Amino acid sequence: MAALPRRIIKETQRLMQEPVPGISAVPSETNARYFHVIVTGPEDSPFEGGLFKLELFLPEDYPMSAPKVRFITKIYHPNIDRLGRICLDILKDKWSPALQIRTVLLSIQALLSAPNPDDPLANDVAELWKVNEGEAIRNAKEWTRRYAMDN
Amino acid sequence: MGVCWCKDKISDEEPPYATSSAGSGIGSVGTELRPRIPEVVDTFIVDRLVLEMLTLIASFVDNDEESPVSLVKLHVIADKEDGWIQVVSSMVNVIPLEDPFGPSAITILFDDCPLPSKESVIRVTELFELSSQRANTGDLNVRVERNICVVLGCIAEKLAGPNSVAVLTDKTLDYLLTFLITRREACIVLFALIALEKFAHTTENKLTIKSRLEQEQVNPLLILEELADSDDYMWRQVGFCAKWTLDNLFIVEGRELSYEKVDMSEINVILNSHDVSEYLKISCNGLEARCDSYSFESVRCTFQVDDGCWYYESVIITPGVMQIGWATKNSHFLNHEGYGIGDDLYSLSYDGCRKLVWHKARASAVTEVAAWRPGDVLGCLIDFPSREVIFSLNGKRLQTCHEIFETTRCGFFAAASFMAFQQCLFNFGSEPFKYPPVDRPFSIFNEHGHLTDEEKKVVPRRVYLEQLRCSSVKEDSCTLCFDDTACCVLEPCGHRGFCSVCTSQLKECPMCRAGILNVRREVT
Numbered sequence: 001m002a003a004l005p006r007r008i009i010k011e012t013q014r015l016m017q018e019p020v021p022g023i024s025a026v027p028s029e030t031n032a033r034y035f036h037v038i039v040t041g042p043e044d045s046p047f048e049g050g051l052f053k054l055e056l057f058l059p060e061d062y063p064m065s066a067p068k069v070r071f072i073t074k075i076y077h078p079n080i081d082r083l084g085r086i087c088l089d090i091l092k093d094k095w096s097p098a099l100q101i102r103t104v105l106l107s108i109q110a111l112l113s114a115p116n117p118d119d120p121l122a123n124d125v126a127e128l129w130k131v132n133e134g135e136a137i138r139n140a141k142e143w144t145r146r147y148a149m150d151n
Numbered sequence: 152m153g154v155c156w157c158k159d160k161i162s163d164e165e166p167p168y169a170t171s172s173a174g175s176g177i178g179s180v181g182t183e184l185r186p187r188i189p190e191v192v193d194t195f196i197v198d199r200l201v202l203e204m205l206t207l208i209a210s211f212v213d214n215d216e217e218s219p220v221s222l223v224k225l226h227v228i229a230d231k232e233d234g235w236i237q238v239v240s241s242m243v244n245v246i247p248l249e250d251p252f253g254p255s256a257i258t259i260l261f262d263d264c265p266l267p268s269k270e271s272v273i274r275v276t277e278l279f280e281l282s283s284q285r286a287n288t289g290d291l292n293v294r295v296e297r298n299i300c301v302v303l304g305c306i307a308e309k310l311a312g313p314n315s316v317a318v319l320t321d322k323t324l325d326y327l328l329t330f331l332i333t334r335r336e337a338c339i340v341l342f343a344l345i346a347l348e349k350f351a352h353t354t355e356n357k358l359t360i361k362s363r364l365e366q367e368q369v370n371p372l373l374i375l376e377e378l379a380d381s382d383d384y385m386w387r388q389v390g391f392c393a394k395w396t397l398d399n400l401f402i403v404e405g406r407e408l409s410y411e412k413v414d415m416s417e418i419n420v421i422l423n424s425h426d427v428s429e430y431l432k433i434s435c436n437g438l439e440a441r442c443d444s445y446s447f448e449s450v451r452c453t454f455q456v457d458d459g460c461w462y463y464e465s466v467i468i469t470p471g472v473m474q475i476g477w478a479t480k481n482s483h484f485l486n487h488e489g490y491g492i493g494d495d496l497y498s499l500s501y502d503g504c505r506k507l508v509w510h511k512a513r514a515s516a517v518t519e520v521a522a523w524r525p526g527d528v529l530g531c532l533i534d535f536p537s538r539e540v541i542f543s544l545n546g547k548r549l550q551t552c553h554e555i556f557e558t559t560r561c562g563f564f565a566a567a568s569f570m571a572f573q574q575c576l577f578n579f580g581s582e583p584f585k586y587p588p589v590d591r592p593f594s595i596f597n598e599h600g601h602l603t604d605e606e607k608k609v610v611p612r613r614v615y616l617e618q619l620r621c622s623s624v625k626e627d628s629c630t631l632c633f634d635d636t637a638c639c640v641l642e643p644c645g646h647r648g649f650c651s652v653c654t655s656q657l658k659e660c661p662m663c664r665a666g667i668l669n670v671r672r673e674v675t
Contacts, residue, residue, distance in 0.1 A: 004616070006633035028352060030399060031429040032616050036311045053312070057487060063631055064656050068487065072266050072309065082230060082265050097631045097653070098661035147268050 004032050007063055011101050023105045025056065033058040037069075037105060041148065042113040046140035047075070050148030054084070054108070056101065066095035067104055076136075076143035078117040078126035086111070087121035192228055197241040200225050208252050208259070209505065226264055235267045239275050243298040248338065251471040251504055251522075254301045255571040258445040261305040269314045272306055282322045286329035293336050300327070300342035307349035307356075308445070315353040319360075328363060331371040337385035340375070344392050345443050345572075351400045361401045372397050373406070379434070384468045384525035388574055391441055395432050398611040408611060409435035415607040420454040420579040420600035423564075424609050427451075428486040431569065437609045439468075439576045442569035449484040449491040449568040452579065454600040457561035460534040460593040464584050465567070467503065467527045468574040474509050475575065476500030477533055477540060478566035479559055491568025498566060499555045501542040503529060508542065510554055520544045528585045529575075532593065533563060546586035565596070629653055631661065642669040 012032065015025050022042070028034040037054040041047030053072040059065055069091060071084035079087040090099060090107055120126030129136040203221040228234040242260070246253040279285075279299050286296070303323065307315055330336075330343040351357035364370045376397055378390030398408050413435045421437025430444035442448040465475055474491055478498035484491065493500030493509025500509045503523030507514035523529065523544060530543035538556040542549045565579065578584065580597030587593070610618075628650075629637045635650035641657075644665040649657070654670050 006628070007631065010633050029616075030352075030612050033429055038312070053314075059487070060483060060485070064653075074265055074268070083263070084265065096659075096661045096664065097657070 005062075008032060008058060015102060020102050020106060022109060023102075025101060025105060033062075035101065039105065039109050039112070041144060042109055045113045046137045047077075047112045047144050047148070050075075050144035052112075052148050056104075058101075063097035063099075066091045066099075067101060069104065069108065074143060074147040076125060076140040077112065078115050078120045078122055078129045078136075079111055081122045085121060087119060192234065192237065194237065194241065197225075197228060197237050198245045200228075201238070201241050201245055204260070205246065205250055205252055205256050208256055222260070222263075225260060229260075229264045229267075232267050232271045235264065235271055236275050236278070238264075239302055240278065243279075243295055243302055246294070246298050248294045248297060251469070253298075254342065255445075255471060255573075257298070257301045258305055258308075258571045261302075261309060262445045266309050269310075269317060272310065272314070272318055275306075276303070276318055276320075276323060281320075281326035283325040283329040286326050287333065291336065291339075293339060296330075296339050297336075297342055300330070300339060300346050303327070304342060304346035304349045305445075307346060307352070311353050315350060316355050319350045319356050324360065324363060328371070331375065332367065334371075334375070337383070337389055341385065341389045341392065344372075344375070344389060344396065348392070348396050348400060348443070351396075357400060364401055365403075370401075370403055372401060373403065387468060388441070391432070391434065391439065391574060392443070394435070395441075398435070399613050408614070410609050410611070415604075418581045418597070418607065419602055420452055420581075420596040421602065421607065421609070422450045422577065423453045424615075426453075426564075428484040430486070433609050435609050437607070438578070438581070439574065440567065440569065441468075441574035442571055444486075445571050446486040447489045447491045447568055447570060448486050449478075449566065451478055451480075451564040451566040452577070452596070453602060453606070454564065454579070454596045456533065456535075456563050456594075456596075458535045460532070460536070460591055461596065462530065462532045462584070462588055462593045463565050463580065463596055464531070464578045464586070465529045466576040466578070467523045467529060468525055468576060469572065470504060470522070470524055471573045472502055472504045472570040473567055473573045473575055474500035474502045475529055475567040476509075476531055476542070476565075477555075477563045479562040479564070481559075481562075482566070484568075492566045493568070496555075496558050499540055499552060500566070500568065501529065501531075501549070503527070503544060508549070508552060510552070517549050519549050520547050530584075530586050530588070531565065532588055534591065534593075535561070541588075543586060543588075638673050640671040640673055641665075641667050642671055647673070 012027050022040040024038045025035045028036065035056040037056050039052045039054060041050035041052065052075060054069055055072055057068045059068060069086060071080055071086065086108065088107060088111055090104065115129060117126040117129035125136065128139070200221045204219065204225060207219040207221060225238055229238045238260070242257050246257065306318060310318060327343040327347055330340050334340055347360055351360055364372060372393045375389050375393035378386045379394050381387040381390055394409055397403060397406065415436065418436060418438070422433050422440055424433050424437065427433065427450040428448045430442060430446060431448035431450050432441045432443065433450070434440070440450055474493045476492055476499045478492050481497040482492065482495050490512065492498045494512040496511055502509060506517045506520070506522055508517060528545055530546070532541045538553055540552040540555060565577065567575065580595035627636055629635050630648040631653040632650060635652055637648045637650055639649045639651055639654040640647040641660050644660045644663050646660050646662040651672070657667060659666055
């Protein structure tokens with residue numbers, strides 16, 4: 001592979017040594033730019049009790065461009081679409097090379113605590129979230145139970 | 152390269168099921184498509200869609216085209232749990248053995264569908280009734296078993312952790328291992344091996360598989376790796392993958408790693424294992440490469456040519472999509488976006504599967520030859536004085552290409568990109584050429600290249616990553632890349648801690664997003 005930047009090595013070491021509470025990010029054994037991520041659903045959110053699997057990939061020009069992250073576990077959330085793609089500004093135009101894998105994952109965890117139906121990616125979910133929040137939250141809980149609580 | 156439209160075409164703002172009418176003959180896809188798909192779709196219809204998709208992938212070459220309708224429909228069907236199971240069963244049943252796109256098509260579809268719940272995955276594997284008996288049965292349906300192995304590999308790639316462990320039951324493992332031990336049909340053995348490799352991404356599975364392999368009298372992989380030089384191209388792939396897994400995943404105590412024992416004395420130019428996208432597998436002699444990932448993997452060779460006339464050959468091992476040719480260092484390997492050699496200004500390639508010459512991500516069709524077959528030899532010639540690139544297949548010349556010289560005059564490397572499950576063998580001149588050009592004198596890479604003993608080592612990625620992790624970082628290094636010394640101060644905000652290379656790429660301060668009016672260098 002293209003020589004692995006020290007930045008990635010260093011971030012990986014720190015993720016292993018001081019993991020973020022509620023988040024596990026493990027690099028693939030054969031590809032140091034690909035991480036298997038598991039985020040636990042935040043307390044007091046409809047996602048509580050769920051374990052959400054994500055994939056995170058560091059592109060060639062990381063950290064000049066943002067990591068590519070997507071949910072692999074299905075999730076009912078106005079800012080996450082059916083293919084698991086996430087609508088989050090720091091993954092797009094608000095990316096800064098000073099941000100890191102851990103800050104990105106923390107932001108995603110925060111997005112689970114605070115869905116933002118006014119900036120939707122999954123339109124039908126956002127619509128319901130706006131007109132009937134109670135039902136949307138029930139759906140989110142149901143999806144969490146069905147797809148994110150395996151064992 | 153026109154096959155990874157799934158990612159290119161579906162922008163974040165436009166989910167596939169919400170795009171406006173993409174009517175193109177077969178039926179229109181609109182926002183209202185979803186309600187029109189009934190809960191249970193006829194098996195016959197799903198089968199037809201899968202076959203349609205195969206044909207479409209073969210003909211889909213324009214990166215700006217919309218996703219094929221049948222693919223969108225399959226996505227919609229697979230979005231429901233039952234539908235997903237139906238699509239998977241259908242792929243297993245109908246995808247023909249001979250179709251060079253078959254296995255890659257399965258990976259593409261899997262990659263673009265939302266992952267179903269663990270229950271559905273387990274239901275699918277139960278549906279297959281996997282067992283060693285099934286793998287041992289007298290009248291093996293080669294097509295179905297091959298496709299099941301491909302599907303298992305895809306599932307393993309997508310599921311890691313406890314779910315992957317749950318799918319790799321004793322019976323699943325028995326089923327896959329039986330193929331490795333009985334060695335009946337090369338194409339099944341190959342995909343059974345790849346599936347095991349993907350299951351082994353989860354450490355618990357890796358240990359289980361490794362101990363099962365060790366329980367055999369002779370580790371079956373040790374027998375299979377002997378086939379790496381076979382002239383039977385299907386078995387050769389099996390040998391290649393067995394060797395790779397022995398070097399990278401299922402380490403056998405006492406077995407020397409391949410790179411430690413390979414004779415490199417006559418080889419002076421190889422594929423550059425430091426100039427390759429992440430998932431490409433390179434043989435221990437640096438001359439053979441293979442991709443088993445769903446991404447579009449690329450590599451350049453170690454030797455640069457700037458003038459004169461040069462020629463190399465590659466033996467096609469698999470008949471699928473590879474784009475082989477020439478690229479400068481300016482050509483980026485955007486493997487996850489589906490861009491490779493021939494997809495920018497700085498590279499030119501031939502894809503003999505679809506018979507297309509690629510440059511600037513545009514394809515021009517070739518009529519002089521048939522689609523390439525395993526064993527065919529692709530010749531790649533670059534002639535700087537006459538500004539020509541000439542591809543040939545088994546000595547038969549294709550149309551001369553000039554266009555690349557309009558923008559790029561020097562700095563070329565032999566280079567290639569690979570779709571999933573494709574493999575080819577390069578000859579940079581360490582062996583006699585099969586079809587050397589006869590109309591002009593040419594130079595041979597291997598006679599001009601030089602590599603140190605260290606550079607000749609194609610170290611397994613596992614070992615290489617381990618070496619890297621042990622390296623340390625200096626105190627005053629750049630806080631962005633940690634590679635160079637931090638020496639720049641951004642003005643007017645005053646944030647520091649960045650090297651000049653990183654600073655040159657910044658538009659605003661990474662810390663406070665203030666605009667950068669000036670960069671001051673600190674003397675240390």
